[in-house]
Amino acid sequence: MEFKADIPIYIQIATQIKEQIMNGTLKDGDKLPSVREYSVVYEVSALTIQRAIEQLGVEGIILSKKGVGSFIVSGSREGLEKQMIGEQVKEFIERMRNMGLGDEKIVGIIKEELNNG
Amino acid sequence: MEFKADIPIYIQIATQIKEQIMNGTLKDGDKLPSVREYSVVYEVSALTIQRAIEQLGVEGIILSKKGVGSFIVSGSREGLEKQMIGEQVKEFIERMRNMGLGDEKIVGIIKEELNNG
Amino acid sequence: MEFKADIPIYIQIATQIKEQIMNGTLKDGDKLPSVREYSVVYEVSALTIQRAIEQLGVEGIILSKKGVGSFIVSGSREGLEKQMIGEQVKEFIERMRNMGLGDEKIVGIIKEELNNG
Amino acid sequence: MEFKADIPIYIQIATQIKEQIMNGTLKDGDKLPSVREYSVVYEVSALTIQRAIEQLGVEGIILSKKGVGSFIVSGSREGLEKQMIGEQVKEFIERMRNMGLGDEKIVGIIKEELNNG
DNA sequence: GTGGTCTAGACCACG
DNA sequence: GTGGTCTAGACCACC
Numbered sequence: 001m002e003f004k005a006d007i008p009i010y011i012q013i014a015t016q017i018k019e020q021i022m023n024g025t026l027k028d029g030d031k032l033p034s035v036r037e038y039s040v041v042y043e044v045s046a047l048t049i050q051r052a053i054e055q056l057g058v059e060g061i062i063l064s065k066k067g068v069g070s071f072i073v074s075g076s077r078e079g080l081e082k083q084m085i086g087e088q089v090k091e092f093i094e095r096m097r098n099m100g101l102g103d104e105k106i107v108g109i110i111k112e113e114l115n116n117g
Numbered sequence: 118m119e120f121k122a123d124i125p126i127y128i129q130i131a132t133q134i135k136e137q138i139m140n141g142t143l144k145d146g147d148k149l150p151s152v153r154e155y156s157v158v159y160e161v162s163a164l165t166i167q168r169a170i171e172q173l174g175v176e177g178i179i180l181s182k183k184g185v186g187s188f189i190v191s192g193s194r195e196g197l198e199k200q201m202i203g204e205q206v207k208e209f210i211e212r213m214r215n216m217g218l219g220d221e222k223i224v225g226i227i228k229e230e231l232n233n234g
Numbered sequence: 235m236e237f238k239a240d241i242p243i244y245i246q247i248a249t250q251i252k253e254q255i256m257n258g259t260l261k262d263g264d265k266l267p268s269v270r271e272y273s274v275v276y277e278v279s280a281l282t283i284q285r286a287i288e289q290l291g292v293e294g295i296i297l298s299k300k301g302v303g304s305f306i307v308s309g310s311r312e313g314l315e316k317q318m319i320g321e322q323v324k325e326f327i328e329r330m331r332n333m334g335l336g337d338e339k340i341v342g343i344i345k346e347e348l349n350n351g
Numbered sequence: 352m353e354f355k356a357d358i359p360i361y362i363q364i365a366t367q368i369k370e371q372i373m374n375g376t377l378k379d380g381d382k383l384p385s386v387r388e389y390s391v392v393y394e395v396s397a398l399t400i401q402r403a404i405e406q407l408g409v410e411g412i413i414l415s416k417k418g419v420g421s422f423i424v425s426g427s428r429e430g431l432e433k434q435m436i437g438e439q440v441k442e443f444i445e446r447m448r449n450m451g452l453g454d455e456k457i458v459g460i461i462k463e464e465l466n467n468g
Numbered sequence: 469g470t471g472g473t474c475t476a477g478a479c480c481a482c483g
Numbered sequence: 484g485t486g487g488t489c490t491a492g493a494c495c496a497c498c
Contacts (some may be wrong), residue, residue: 008473023217050474067482089230092209100140103231110227110495113206114220257451277438283481285425323464334374337465347440348454359488396490418470418497
């Protein structure tokens with residue numbers, strides 16, 4: 001597993017888990033892999049994994065129980081959809097507009113990339 | 118001037134200058150405002166401005182001449198367009214796909230946000 | 235039955251039993267309900283109940299006889315009163331004083347809460 | 352500096368800083384001692400201090416700026432007063448009532464302890 | 469000098 | 484076996 005250098009690893013892992021919730025790999029009520037298991041998979045220290053999970057806990061997406069495990073809070077998927085998609089779309093459009101692109105051009109480059117990429 | 122807390126200030130300033138180049142506020146060959154002027158406008162220390170300018174220099178977008186000033190390298194606009202737009206579009210689409218969205222849905226939410234926002 | 239997330243469940247159960255001794259629900263010499271019964275009532279594993287009872291045993295409040303049951307030690311109520319009330323009152327007052335509250339103000343907020351709550 | 356064994360050290364430190372805000376030792380806008388300074392004073396690792404400060408950050412009480420320091424958010428004192436005092440008073444009274452004490456008795460033991468202690 | 473991240477390893481309390 | 488806390492030390496980016 002490789003990470004971008006300019007974003008904290010625990011944030012990148014947290015984001016990845018969020019994505020897994022959104023695309024259905026992880027579902028409501030599911031038990032997450034243990035901190036130690038993740039630690040092996042991602043090849044980072046256990047503490048880094050815990051910070052990722054802690055982060056998700058603060059955001060109300062997962063709930064950790066000592067001695068038991070971490071579980072996906074039911075209904076978190078719907079919340080994530082609005083939050084993550086909405087935020088990122090707004091940010092993306094704002095940046096495109098700041099660079100002087102009009103609405104049609106924005107839709108154009110998206111379509112182009114979808115077809116080519 | 119206000120900045121996001123989780124992104125280095127000098128990066129945010131550098132990004133704004135890039136955007137000004139792309140939307141035509143700053144043009145090929147133009148002399149940038151002085152560090153002092155920027156320092157007043159953005160309400161940050163001169164050192165932070167210098168790091169922003171240094172950053173743009175490293176990226177080949179501007180050229181600093183000692184005792185004279187910094188100038189926008191000719192042709193930088195075209196380069197920026199491909200780099201900034203291309204990169205960001207790819208990243209954006211990748212994230213949307215990671216969250217399980219199909220191509221049509223991606224275009225849909227973009228259009229929706231363009232009309233509402 | 236619901237528990238606070240940041241305090242061990244077995245401690246919370248032990249505390250509730252202590253409170254029942256103090257308010258008279260459980261009296262000197264009484265036999266405690268069985269581990270199984272508690273397990274059903276509190277909706278936790280038998281092991282957790284046993285830890286709660288073990289805890290009370292260590293504190294000298296109950297006495298467990300193998301194959302017979304657990305019994306409330308005579309005189310435990312009086313001991314609990316001094317211990318629990320005394321400790322908690324001291325701690326509470328210390329915290330209020332650490333926050334800069336004077337004696338009169340402490341009595342005031344207590345009275346206010348007693349009337350409103 | 353000594354800590355209670357059953358409460359995380361970083362929580363105890365965070366609580367102590369909150370108390371200092373409430374009793375006026377630390378005021379709105381004040382810069383907190385650095386992580387390293389605290390680390391020496393409390394004789395714990397720098398990371399433990401950072402978790403305490405991080406906690407206060409999540410609660411909106413302080414704001415940390417990379418390379419600059421941590422500062423007390425203006426208006427945090429008023430918020431703390433309502434939150435900390437209110438919560439603790441309610442909890443204290445609930446526990447006293449669970450033990451079978453009537454309102455007058457609660458006020459009585461408080462007054463007694465204030466005079467003796 | 470400042471806060472932030474990460475590691476590797478340890479110990480503990482919980483269920 | 485699980486999550487939570489703590490250490491000591493390192494490196495980094497920021498201002």
